[in-house]
Amino acid sequence: IGPCDYQTSHRTVQLPGLINIAAFVPGLVSAGSSDLQTVTKASIAAGFSMIRVMPLGREGSITDAITLKIAQQNTKREGYCDYNFSVTATSTNANQISHVAGEVGSLFIPFNHLSDNISRVAAVEAHFDAWPTHKPIITDARTADLASILLLASLHNRRIHVTAVTTKDDIKLIALGKAKGLKVTCDVSVFSLYLSQRDYPGCQFLPTAEDQAALWEHMETIDVFSIGSLPYQLAHFLEKPTDVAVGISDVLPLFLTSVAEGKLTLEDIKLRLHEKPMEIFELHEQVGTALEVEIDRPYTVPATKFWSPFAGKTMRGAVQRVTFKGHVVCLDGALLATPPKGTDMSTHNALPAAAAMS
């Protein structure tokens, strides 16, 4: 009983393997956690052949060689798509991050979780100085903090990626920075584009309706679409039954529906879920990896045991087939009985990228 039972006019389109640059894996550094496997499994079924694991805050994040080792050991329970780790800045680990720089894909500076007791600017400055100049830096800084970190990036002539932009002011500041030559890129959470505080009053981590309109208006400023922790936060806020994979399967149907409605193009999706993520995070093309998606065939999102804010809504696009490293691993949303083939791609790119950048 696949989506193809509906006999309406529709078209099939090829897409490259998608990249989620902000995957939420809370058990990342908990010994024995299967969160990474759960998330990679949902990801590959939804068309994501690569995830970059991004911590929500300081908890559950790689901050030194010990937590990195735990995360690496958790990958013995193998992943279903490729993955890529980041090290997280804390107020005190600036002189340790260089030791793990060779084994992770980027440095994440969770600005809002840095201790207030010491100067945030001083802490960020120390990390800028300790982190290899060619490797990406990501931050979740907001408003005045965003301005602070953009200033430091500007003064150090460094690239910086701002994750999960939610507000009109922040997207405008980033647009201004780009217009003035700052090396800043950003992503917006998919849920922020499709859900707002008008849908869920009191839900502060969603954009207001006005903010959401500003995000859409600044589509040219948005480099990447991400998933992030927003779906999980929303489920938690609403006290809905959920797991760490929440939201992942909603992404492509939402975007393909916008394509069917003329609000986005397939190029917009390819650019922001494949090309720009590869470019910004210096990832390699995944050989033998591609998707086939269907557009223009309406269907209703089914209610399952795990909550989705879109259950019961009509979508006009779906993932039909996922090929990963030369094998079909997924058909019409169902994972085939193939062994997991994901590998740790954190370090893969470090040296060639360094050479290419310098």
Next chain:
Amino acid sequence: IGPCDYQTSHRTVQLPGLINIAAFVPGLVSAGSSDLQTVTKASIAAGFSMIRVMPLGREGSITDAITLKIAQQNTKREGYCDYNFSVTATSTNANQISHVAGEVGSLFIPFNHLSDNISRVAAVEAHFDAWPTHKPIITDARTADLASILLLASLHNRRIHVTAVTTKDDIKLIALGKAKGLKVTCDVSVFSLYLSQRDYPGCQFLPTAEDQAALWEHMETIDVFSIGSLPYQLAHFLEKPTDVAVGISDVLPLFLTSVAEGKLTLEDIKLRLHEKPMEIFELHEQVGTALEVEIDRPYTVPATKFWSPFAGKTMRGAVQRVTFKGHVVCLDGALLATPPKGTDMSTHNALPAAAAMS
């Protein structure tokens, strides 16, 4: 009974007329106020031949053509030294400031007094775009707000002057900005260099002892010494009898004492109270204006009806003679019976400077 009654070894030194780039004149835009006359009178007696009037916050400041007119009318009660007005940015006057730009010396952005209801960054951005590119902009922004405004200045390639820097973090950020080529200058209030929260516990607007040490360590980063509203705030905090002239007469004795003690040079003083203020705020040399000061003769600051935090302390320098526009107007701290000769120098420089900058 002048200072020369003490017969100890001392030397007399010539200085140019000093400039207070941040004079506190609370009644500036109150009809009929004599505050400007009071402050200019105390200023000329203390060796300051030019003051730039800087509002404490939004109150008592020039924000449009109407308040500018009141300030100009208050100068009919003439000033004893030259003076220079600024227009103050508010959340809503960005499109009005260009109308008064030709009649004031600079734009002051009191970052901490901008309404929180709208984006501060957006408000500041609007002012940057509305203010003539060659004219100075001053701000009192702190910490993350300071970073925000430095970013905007950097993105717009504009000069910015930060007034009354108080903390280690802020002076370090400015030092970093300067090192990286940002067009930023700053001043530190004289009281912040000589008084700290160790002297007055709980007095949040004074630096901590550690902050104060950092300010002295970053002397090369400090472009200008200012007076500002700190003396008035301190008197108010301690509930001491005071008037708007509080602190002005303490400045030169404090600095000359530091010269006598080898902590500063006369060049440090000339640079930060005359040359840099002229350069940053595009002021003209005041013809026939100079001071004669004495160094190395100890005397005790007398207690007067107006409180000074330095009453009873031993100083090793004093103003002996002030010549203003070719006339001796002050001898041994006492104003001679000459009519006030100060004029409004706000607009004087606007056009020639514009031509020189472009």
